[in-house]
Amino acid sequence: MKLVSLKASFAKESDLCTAFIAALPEGWTPYPETDGFDLILVRDDGAQVGIEAKLVLNAKVLIQAVDHVHQRWNGGVVGPDFLAVLIPYGHKTPEMVTIAGYLGLAVIEQHDAATFEQRYRYERFKLKAPDCFPFSPGLPDTRWSEDGYRNGWRDQMPAERCKLPAYVPDVVAGASAPSTLSEWKISAIKLCILLEKRGEITSMDFKTLHVHRQRWLDGKWITPTDRRGHYVVGSRPLNLRAQHPINYAQIEADFEKWAPAAALGATA
Missing domain, CATH: 3.40.1350 (Trna Endonuclease; Chain: A, domain 1)
Structure with missing residues (x-):
């Protein structure tokens, strides 16, 4: 051959x-x-x-x-x-x-x-x-x-490089319907972890992690409690642990690095 x-x-x-x-x-x-x-x-x-x-x-x-x-x-x-x-x-x-x-x-x-x-x-x-x-x-x-030009490599000399997520995505490259690890996804995972640890999340948690609360309410991922600004798991929970098992565990291991001060006290 x-x-x-x-x-x-x-x-x-x-x-x-x-x-x-x-x-x-x-x-x-x-x-x-x-x-x-x-x-x-x-x-x-x-x-x-x-x-x-x-x-x-x-x-x-x-x-x-x-x-x-x-x-x-x-x-x-x-x-x-x-x-x-x-x-x-x-x-x-x-x-x-x-x-x-x-x-x-x-x-x-x-x-x-x-x-x-x-x-x-x-x-x-x-x-x-x-x-x-x-x-x-x-x-x-x-x-x-x-020898870069001979091998086809050309430095684009960008003024700014691509912004990378804080964690290496645990997804398959080249998949037909990829699940990306965006900044929003990382913040959402943090909210899910807070919800697991405390049993509820607050309006301040959304503000601290820069996540829009209304999307969570519309998706029925959370539901309001009797206390104003407090929320528990909704009828359609967001299961990001199954979607990103490795990243979820990594973010969970870093809890003390990113968790709001009030959350650290509540879960101690």
């Missing part, structure tokens, strides 16, 4: 992202489904790579990748330092790669087990082959400027 004829196969974009995350080198932290991207990688020094995943390199994924970069009125770009699209190995065309380059996008190709084994065999027997890594090109390091 010729090396050029190999094509990696992934059933879903989420499978592609999972394989890519598993192959990440040290020094990179993946933030799935963050700030509109399928995945944001964060290097130890804070540099970010915004990634959109697709099973084939096409115009749609190129547009998605650049669509999340915003231009502020004062001229500064808000977004990650680098932009990329992630596709299975062998699913690109020279024309689309050229267009990606014009847009400042790197094209990352991810191997599956079969294509990786075949390329490894070529490398091991000293036959001519491209790099033999789970994905290529390699991620930009602090020396990226020496």
Whole structure:
């Protein structure tokens, strides 16, 4: 079999992202489904790579990748330092790669087990082959400027980087209907934890955590008590523990760091 004829196969974009995350080198932290991207990688020094995943390199994924970069009125770009699209190995065309380059996008190709084994065999027997890594090109390091343009990496030099959640989202990157860990979701989890610990929450809790109370009432997540400004679990409780089990436990473990002073006294 010729090396050029190999094509990696992934059933879903989420499978592609999972394989890519598993192959990440040290020094990179993946933030799935963050700030509109399928995945944001964060290097130890804070540099970010915004990634959109697709099973084939096409115009749609190129547009998605650049669509999340915003231009502020004062001229500064808000977004990650680098932009990329992630596709299975062998699913690109020279024309689309050229267009990606014009847009400042790197094209990352991810191997599956079969294509990786075949390329490894070529490398091991000293036959001519491209790099033999789970994905290529390699991620930009602090020396990226020496060969970054050759590998497709272009520093977007944003005036402001993407805002990351306080916790690494415990969600699947590339899912068809992703559940994002937004600032609102983190605050909502905190309110749920307060409700579990105290049996009720107050209007002041909503104000302290910057959450709109009416949405909780409309959704019947809470219901008023006889005491003004006090609420207990409603007829349709918000179950964020099931939606974000890891993040929920992390936020719960940090209770003393974020809980209102009155709540600390009440649960002591």
